[in-house]
Amino acid sequence: MKRLEDKIRECGEVREGGIVKVDYFLNHRIDVAFLGEIGQEFHRLFKDTRPDVVMTLEASGIAIALATAQAFGVPVIFAKKSESLNLDKDCFVSEVYSYTRQQSYKIKLSKRYLNKGMRVLIVDDFLARGNAVEGMLELCRQAGAEVCGVGIVIEKCFQEGGASLRAKGVEVKSLAMISSIDLEKGIEFAPNPTEEVQG
């Protein structure tokens, strides 16, 4: 998604350790109109998979899931990270290791909202080592739900998550594929197979 690459080049903030922050339009401030374009693009890429629901993980995935679900006309379900006292006890649970926070945490989804045979489109903001997506796939496995695909806004191709998921047969499509992030050289993008070939 050319517009996304431009936006990352323009507003992304590069940090040490291969990190790029997109707080200006996605993860702290949200550019609502642009988010709508992201939702439309996921719809274009996954419309043939006919999802019943869009799944994500709180908190940064929620806005993306919502824009995508609007494009499809289906509900959102989001896995919760916290140990909130109010969370339904009857949940599917899996564990995710966060490199950002340097700790493992549980993600949970109520058994009421994820059912056997349900067609699930998973979306998230970033894909790096793939732990969050693996955690969501595990929730779907426990439920017997069918994963129609995984839509990622920004994939870091220099980390193994995307390759590892694709090797397992998971349909991963990313709107921007970053091949390198360097404090001096900035951000470089890999060719993206989701781009429409212009005639």
Add this chain to the structure above:
Amino acid sequence: MKRLEDKIRECGEVREGGIVKVDYFLNHRIDVAFLGEIGQEFHRLFKDTRPDVVMTLEASGIAIALATAQAFGVPVIFAKKSESLNLDKDCFVSEVYSYTRQQSYKIKLSKRYLNKGMRVLIVDDFLARGNAVEGMLELCRQAGAEVCGVGIVIEKCFQEGGASLRAKGVEVKSLAMISSIDLEKGIEFAPNPTEEVQG
């Protein structure tokens, strides 16, 4: 908002201690079409205040803020709760006590996204004791931003938050006002001044 009261009666789950969970359409699974109606209703109630931005607190406020910001055509900014290593160091910070989690936590908003004179519409899912809203008001005070109003999806009128904020002159408007929550009697609503008088 009559439709919201009906939805809370129909799908809200009453718990001990004056708690009602609306996980079915707002806080775990999101009914995207209905969320759009919530955004439109906040637009109707606050359109004369001309906000530059809609502010909320992660995670449960994000979807509501987004639907509201879509109706206004402005961006969302959301305060972050976590001590993420990636969070901008240059932030406005305030503290919120959560009765649900029985602990205080910091909320932070980058100084880049909240500026002096900016007109801010604050929205959130629940208003009970008012701690989260007070925390967001404090962020706006630190920035010198102007709060045009506070839009709440569900206010618990039997707790003091709403009355206390209104006594301070804050323009609080809630789409559903619950006067009591009882395990046996269920949920009762107070008359809501935001309802349009039908001619």
